[in-house]
Amino acid sequence: MLTPTLPETKPIKLSVRNMAFSYGTKKVLDGLSMDIHAERVTAIIGPSGCGKSTFLKCFNRIHEVSSTVNVSGDMLIDGVDIYRGGIDEVDLRRRVGMVFQKPNPFPKSIYENVAFGPRLFGVTDRSSLDGIVEDALRKAALWDEVKDRLKESATGMSGGQQQRLCIARALAVNPEVLLMDEPCSALDPIATAKIEDLITDLKENLTIVIVTHNMQQAARVSDYTAFFWLGRLVEMDLTERIFTTPRVQMTEDYITGRFG
């Protein structure tokens, strides 16, 4: 296991030790260890099928919704085990938000999409909700575009706007960590640029982990980059170093496009 060596001032938010993941008898991830720092953006790259999305989903246990899975080893958030530390998965998902590959707004109004999360936790008072909705939409750089049509259906927005709405929706429950699973793969370059700017703004008080197929994107937005191959972590380092002087030949081959 290779860990970053620069002095890091931010505390460790998520910590993974010798983690393995399997569906039934099929092992998808094995022997993973890494530390993810608060207020940093950590990118996970690797060829399709290397398990990077699966790994991301382990942080908020969202895969448990649709299938029975088996996670071994340790995955800690603020030093407490996500799977065995007595954390309720519903509470965990409030703390560890997620933005999915395909924008998935609810077929409700823009306002109701953002208010959905707070309502789950009992916020019913109109002025509090208004405040939360505006704040979340501002943080997602969407407020100016939608403030006059909050009552309109979210499914009528452009793909990029929908994805920023999904980010606003996730931010509205005040998460500590934001997981992003290829958030720009369905978007055009302009919408992608907006999301990337947003990621840089958001990391000021969030821990962000982003899975991406786009090497330039990883280089642009992330502080750390982890390279996955066949369910294992090949190398993790400061993004700058991964893209200039990787220590493992395979990493260099991948980022220069020789395979994958």
Next chain:
Amino acid sequence: MTPVLTFRRSRTSKFVDRLMRGVLWGLAILFVLVLVVFVGAILKQGWPVLNLGFLTKMPETLDAGGGIKPQIFNSLYLVVLSLGLSLPVGLGAGVYMAEYAGKGRMLNFLRLCIETLAATPSIVLALFGMIVFVQAMGWSFSIRSGALTLALLNIPVITRVTEVSLLAVPRELKEASYGLGATKLQTILKVTLPYAATGILTGLVLTAGRAFGESAILVFTAGTNASAHFPDFRLTVPGETLSVHLWYVTSDGTLPDAREIAAGTAAVVILVLLTLNLLVRLVDRAIRRRTRSGLFST
């Protein structure tokens, strides 16, 4: 030199394509024609009988000129009662099957039971209802015997429609809800059920239509007599419905105008069913327009 490949479509594939289009069109038109002729014949015979008096008078037993007021009431009353009984059960069972029962033998067994129940001929349910409710429970021919037996007819359909509608909800939407920290129940109540509501509603109206037109079950459980009071909400009195009346007057033969009464009754049944189906279309379209995606939520 590389050979020049020309991709020429064979004549037959184009011909078969056009032929199939024609055949399918023809079938569709044939089907519509059958429906038009059928409905047309019923309405043509029933139309002269249909007037306010026919709809608002009590029936006669021996003389001509009777109405069908209590039968209209009984039909609607039984539909409402049976749906009221079967909706909670069917909805609950459907939600259980789609969301709670894990995949596997248990679910397959449940599904088999539901489908068997759905495929049971209504005359079998009718005799079951007569033995259990009319005789064993001692409720005789009554609204309550009819409503409970009719509910047995509705439950499997509502269950299946609910399950299918829920399974059609995109996984992404459920994930979005869980991802925000929603519990399973919150997700079902706030995302899954509202999304599936159009489908469930459509199924519900179709079920209502089937219950409205049902005759076999009600002949054996609700009886062939209508209360002399109107409106009679008692559950213990017999409740002859329109479909039963239609069958009874023509087979009993004591009414001089049995043919006319039957034709008028049939026309009323058909008109109500058409209205119900039209209503579903309108509701569905309104919902689609409002949310751009045919969903039941704002």
